[in-house]
Amino acid sequence: MNMSLTGSKARWAVLLIVTAVVLVAAGIYAVGAYQRFEESRTAASSVGITAGQPLPGVPFVLFRNTASGQGYGNAATVSLSDPGGTRAVSEQECDRVYGTAATVVCLKTNRGLVTAFEAAVLNRDWQVQRSWPVPGIPSRTRVSADGSLIATTVFVTGHSYATSGFSTATEISLPGGTSGNLEDFALMVNGERLVATDRNIWGVTFAPGQNDVFYATAASSGRIWLVRGSLSAKTLTAIHDHVECPSISPDGTRIAYKKNDGGGLVAHWRVAVLDLASGQERVLSEKRSVDDQIEWLDDRNLLYGLPDEAAAGDSNIWQLGTEPGSQPSLFIAHAWSPSVVR
Amino acid sequence: MYISLSDRSGGKRDKSRNNATALAAEVPFRLSPVILWLGIVSMVTDVSSESVTAILPLYVTGFLGLSTIAFGFIDGINQGASAIVRIAAGWAADRSGHPKRIALAGYGLSMLARIGFLFAGGFWAIAAIVTGDRIGKGIRTAPRDALISVSAQPEHLARSFGVHRMLDNIGAAAGPLIAFFVLLMIPNGFSTVFVVSLAFAVIGVAVLALVVPDIRAHGVNSADGGEGKRLFAFSWSHLKEPGLGKLLIAAGLLGVVTIGDGFIYLVLQARDSFAVQWFPLLFVGTNVVFLALAVPLGRLADRVGKVPVFVGGHIALLATYLLAAAPFGGLWGTVGCLVLLGAFYAATDGVLAALASQLTPAGKLATGIASAQTVVALSRMTASAGFGVLWYAVGAPMAMVVASVLLACAVVAVAVILRSARPAARQDAGSGA
Numbered sequence: 001m002n003m004s005l006t007g008s009k010a011r012w013a014v015l016l017i018v019t020a021v022v023l024v025a026a027g028i029y030a031v032g033a034y035q036r037f038e039e040s041r042t043a044a045s046s047v048g049i050t051a052g053q054p055l056p057g058v059p060f061v062l063f064r065n066t067a068s069g070q071g072y073g074n075a076a077t078v079s080l081s082d083p084g085g086t087r088a089v090s091e092q093e094c095d096r097v098y099g100t101a102a103t104v105v106c107l108k109t110n111r112g113l114v115t116a117f118e119a120a121v122l123n124r125d126w127q128v129q130r131s132w133p134v135p136g137i138p139s140r141t142r143v144s145a146d147g148s149l150i151a152t153t154v155f156v157t158g159h160s161y162a163t164s165g166f167s168t169a170t171e172i173s174l175p176g177g178t179s180g181n182l183e184d185f186a187l188m189v190n191g192e193r194l195v196a197t198d199r200n201i202w203g204v205t206f207a208p209g210q211n212d213v214f215y216a217t218a219a220s221s222g223r224i225w226l227v228r229g230s231l232s233a234k235t236l237t238a239i240h241d242h243v244e245c246p247s248i249s250p251d252g253t254r255i256a257y258k259k260n261d262g263g264g265l266v267a268h269w270r271v272a273v274l275d276l277a278s279g280q281e282r283v284l285s286e287k288r289s290v291d292d293q294i295e296w297l298d299d300r301n302l303l304y305g306l307p308d309e310a311a312a313g314d315s316n317i318w319q320l321g322t323e324p325g326s327q328p329s330l331f332i333a334h335a336w337s338p339s340v341v342r
Numbered sequence: 343m344y345i346s347l348s349d350r351s352g353g354k355r356d357k358s359r360n361n362a363t364a365l366a367a368e369v370p371f372r373l374s375p376v377i378l379w380l381g382i383v384s385m386v387t388d389v390s391s392e393s394v395t396a397i398l399p400l401y402v403t404g405f406l407g408l409s410t411i412a413f414g415f416i417d418g419i420n421q422g423a424s425a426i427v428r429i430a431a432g433w434a435a436d437r438s439g440h441p442k443r444i445a446l447a448g449y450g451l452s453m454l455a456r457i458g459f460l461f462a463g464g465f466w467a468i469a470a471i472v473t474g475d476r477i478g479k480g481i482r483t484a485p486r487d488a489l490i491s492v493s494a495q496p497e498h499l500a501r502s503f504g505v506h507r508m509l510d511n512i513g514a515a516a517g518p519l520i521a522f523f524v525l526l527m528i529p530n531g532f533s534t535v536f537v538v539s540l541a542f543a544v545i546g547v548a549v550l551a552l553v554v555p556d557i558r559a560h561g562v563n564s565a566d567g568g569e570g571k572r573l574f575a576f577s578w579s580h581l582k583e584p585g586l587g588k589l590l591i592a593a594g595l596l597g598v599v600t601i602g603d604g605f606i607y608l609v610l611q612a613r614d615s616f617a618v619q620w621f622p623l624l625f626v627g628t629n630v631v632f633l634a635l636a637v638p639l640g641r642l643a644d645r646v647g648k649v650p651v652f653v654g655g656h657i658a659l660l661a662t663y664l665l666a667a668a669p670f671g672g673l674w675g676t677v678g679c680l681v682l683l684g685a686f687y688a689a690t691d692g693v694l695a696a697l698a699s700q701l702t703p704a705g706k707l708a709t710g711i712a713s714a715q716t717v718v719a720l721s722r723m724t725a726s727a728g729f730g731v732l733w734y735a736v737g738a739p740m741a742m743v744v745a746s747v748l749l750a751c752a753v754v755a756v757a758v759i760l761r762s763a764r765p766a767a768r769q770d771a772g773s774g775a
Contacts, residue, residue: 011552018548026541033534034527073529095404109404109527113519155403170745195734272349311407313530 047334048086049076055101055124056088059342062099065089066314067334074107075126080340090126095138098339103129103147107138107154119152119173130177135169140245140293144206147173149231151204151214158281164248168202170216172231182236185229186238187218189238194220195310201236203245203293204229208252215246215255226255226274240274240281245293250342252276256302256322259283267291271302273322286320286328295338303331303338343619376493376554377502380486381509383550387449388510390456390542391475392517393535397525401532402468409632415497421723423473424480425716432484432712441708442556448482451475453543459536484712489748491699491707492557499700500648503692504640511633515626515690540768585701586710590717592756593694596656597721599748601663601729609666609738610676624680631684632691640696648697649760653753655689658682660749667742694718 002039025236047067055062059080071089075097078087094106104122109115117138120131135310136154143150173179180200187194200219207213214229226243229234243257255274261283262268269291271284284302293302301321308314317338319331332338431448435441455474462468487503494502521535528534607624643651662682665675696713702710732741 015548015552018552019545022541022544026538029537030528030531030534032525033531033677037528037531043552106523109400111522113522113526115400115522115525139403155399199734 033095033147040068040072041070043069044088045071049089050086051089051091053088053090054126054293055104055341057097058101060102061332062339062341063317063332064094064097064336065334066088066308066336067095068311068314075104075122076335078332087332092120092122092126094337096141096337098141098337099341100143100145100147101341103143105141105143105150105152107134107141107152109138117154119150121150132173132179134171139168140203142204142206142293144211145208146211148211149173149206149214151206151216153202168200170201170204172204172214174231180231180234182216182229185234185236187220187236187238189225201227205246205248205293207248208250210252215248217244217257224260226257240279243272243274244269247294247296249257249296249299251299254299254322256296258290258292258294262289271304271320273302282322282324284320284322285325285342286318288328295340297331297340303340305336305338308334349449369495371498371501372495373505373621374493374495375555377490377506378509379549379553379706380490380493381506383449383546384486384506384510385513386397386542386549387452388513388544389517389520389547390539391452393516393521393542394456394459394517394539396518397521397532397535398468398472405530405532406468421476421719424476425719427477427480428484428716428719429709429712431481432488432708432710435485435488435708436706439558440556441488444708445485445489446547446550448478448480448485449543449547450478451481452478453540454546456536456540456543460533460540463513469533484708487695487711487715488699488708489554489557491695491711494703495698498641498644500643500693500696501637501640503696504637504643504688507640507688507692508633508636508684511629511636515633518626521673586698586713588759589697589701590713592759593714593751594717594721594761595756596749597718597723598657598728599745599752600659600725601724601745602726603683605726605729605733606662606666606679609742610679612742624676627677627680628684628687631681632687635685635688636692638654639685640692643689643693643696648693648700651689652693652697653757653760655686655693656749656753656756658689659686660753662686663742663746663749667739667746669739688747696718 007118011070011296026234039205043079045065045067046069049065049067049071050180051071056077056079060077061080061083062075062077065074065076065087069128073093074089075092075094076087078085083324092104092106092108094108096107098105102124104124104126106120106122107117108120109117117134118131119134119141121129123129134152134154136156138152139155140153141151151170152173153170156167156169170182171179172182182204183199183200187199202217202219202318204216207215212231214231216229216236218225218229218238224242224244225238226240226246227238229236242259243255244260246257248255253276255276257272257274258269259272260267260269268289271286271290271294272281273284274281288306290304292306296305297301300323301319303319305315305317308316314334315336316330317332317335318326318328320326431444435444438444452475455471455478458467458471458474462471490502490506491499520538524531524535524538603625610624638649639655659682662679665679665682667674696715697709698711698714729741729745732744735741736744
């Protein structure tokens with residue numbers, strides 16, 4: 001147990017050297033990373049961009065630009081007729097965006113020693129009209145067609161003493177500035193009100209032309225439902241199983257969603273489409289796991305984001321037809337969170 | 343920095359004239375350098391782990407574009423696995439007689455997991471790394487607390503644990519700040535956070551390996567060769583130590599009525615309509631109170647007894663519940679809750695380890711500490727699940743009242759149970775040869 005004096009001296013020397021080496025190495029790495037960040041922030045974008053423009057005339061696609069260089073992480077638009085063309089990149093950093101012809105909703109992370117998250121409503125000149133804090137990491141957002149209703153879903157997590165598990169917080173912001181937490185809505189399953197221990201609601205989509213109706217995902221005890229929500233009655237009614245992040249088609253007849261067939265341990269989400277009138281479901285041929293709220297390009301084609309396998313922090317938007325056997329094709333490279341504005 | 347190496351044995355020599363009932367005031371407190379260095383190991387390791395924990399959800403969802411849903415599930419499995427590993431590691435530390443080696447294995451495993459972050463991309467890689475880190479934490483805790491226990495002056499056992507917990511929490515508070523500072527400077531600088539985290543992990547392992555001596559846990563019994571042999575055959579007998587058994591029952595009883603902190607914060611947030619962005623500061627606030635009170639309450643436990651302070655900590659928790667459930671609130675109500683909650687941790691976390699080691703024969707020290715900590719962890723997991731049901735069934739304020747009543751009953755029951763638990767086991771073991 002007792003060390004000789006020289007042995008202990010050697011140990012102290014080794015400790016000092018190890019400490020110095022790892023701290024210096026980490027410091028050098030940090031400085032290098034900071035310089036790389038500064039360079040990439042000021043470098044020309046890796047794709048063709050224009051800056052300082054208001055929202056274009058419809059139709060266009062609103063999305064989060066993930067091309068490296070200037071404008072990385074900012075909300076951007078591109079003409080629907082030329083999705084691969086030059087993108088107009090705004091000054092607004094957003095993790096998640098959705099919009100109408102005149103309004104953009106932007107969920108963003110405000111970095112700081114206390115990292116906070118907020119939702120902001122922007123006008124067509126990208127000026128903030130109003131904003132409010134949201135209680136977690138941005139996940140999904142949707143706006144009703146007239147811009148009056150705004151739905152946000154965030155992951156409530158991310159503090160160092162959290163117990164296990166996750167939860168989502170989903171709110172619908174009403175025109176008067178009031179908002180409703182969907183967990184306070186009555187959840188009806190098979191005609192009975194479910195008062196569950198671990199209810200989670202996420203992924204709202206607003207039915208076109210009906211200001212009271214929306215669809216969302218509700219989960220409890222490992223079961224997952226598609227629910228039809230009513231804002232006036234404050235109810236969520238389960239209408240189908242295993243539907244996550246629903247997205248209603250422009251004609252209001254079908255719902256595209258992700259469906260987990262990966263089993264319990266790790267999720268693998270297939271893209272599926274449900275016909276609301278017949279209740280018929282079709283799982284599409286996309287083989288990769290799609291963890292996104294799908295967007296309708298038109299009544300027959302879907303858009304969704306997938307992380308880029310080659311570069312962490314980058315992603316691409318893919319297109320997939322709803323007819324059987326349709327194969328996915330790249331829609332916009334280096335982009336995330338598509339919103340088709342018609 | 344100068345610490346005399348001749349002091350390395352710390353207060354251990356005092357143990358030969360072991361008299362745990364001696365008044366703390368009679369023996370001047372000398373902090374064993376072993377405990378100081380173990381505290382520093384824990385501090386830098388907590389900087390390492392908490393810096394990553396704080397930013398992991400952002401990294402996974404915001405940067406990698408994965409969902410955190412499945413991670414919650416994995417985390418649940420890990421908590422169970424960590425509890426089992428903890429007992430096994432405690433047992434291995436006792437059986438081998440080299441708690442430092444077991445602790446080193448635990449710290450080393452967590453350090454290796456941090457290397458993985460530099461290369462991780464997919465779901466399984468991150469799940470495996472997080473699992474490795476948690477198992478490492480499960481392995482190291484009990485052997486490390488056993489090292490603290492044998493290095494401390496018996497008269498100042500709780501205070502010594504308090505010093506360690508204080509250092510530990512300084513690291514836990516600094517880690518997230520360092521991580522968020524890095525992200526503030528470099529928005530997507532997750533790899534920099536991982537590199538910094540690895541650097542602190544390496545320092546922690548280096549300090550443990552190079553500076554902390556490999557004290558044999560059953561040092562007081564080293565003349566008793568039979569003790570170590572007998573351990574090969576032992577199974578659950580250590581749990582039947584009269585004092586420890588009572589402590590485990592008491593800790594379990596209190597654990598199943600200890601609702602998770604998250605619920606308390608949610609109640610506070612709902613009542614006072616805090617700006618949601620201040621939510622993370624609630625955790626920091628509790629943590630700061632914990633580190634500030636860890637040493638004073640440890641001293642108190644040495645002076646008036648560990649059981650009263652342990653039970654008193656749960657009375658502070660009871661006061662937290664009542665204050666959180668009260669219809670009035672405001673800033674001071676919230677601050678009061680954080681102070682009481684921090685006091686609860688300061689009065690129970692290190693004191694429990696001190697109590698467990700006091701009630702366990704020296705040769706079974708790590709196992710005894712591990713058992714107590716596992717009972718607390720598992721019973722609190724049960725409590726969180728149960729309280730979640732209650733929360734939705736009767737609403738938050740009523741659920742808090744029910745939890746308060748249950749906790750009050752448990753406190754009374756535990757006060758009765760532990761009144762007769764005397765720290766005699768260690769002396770029995772010492773003289774039993």
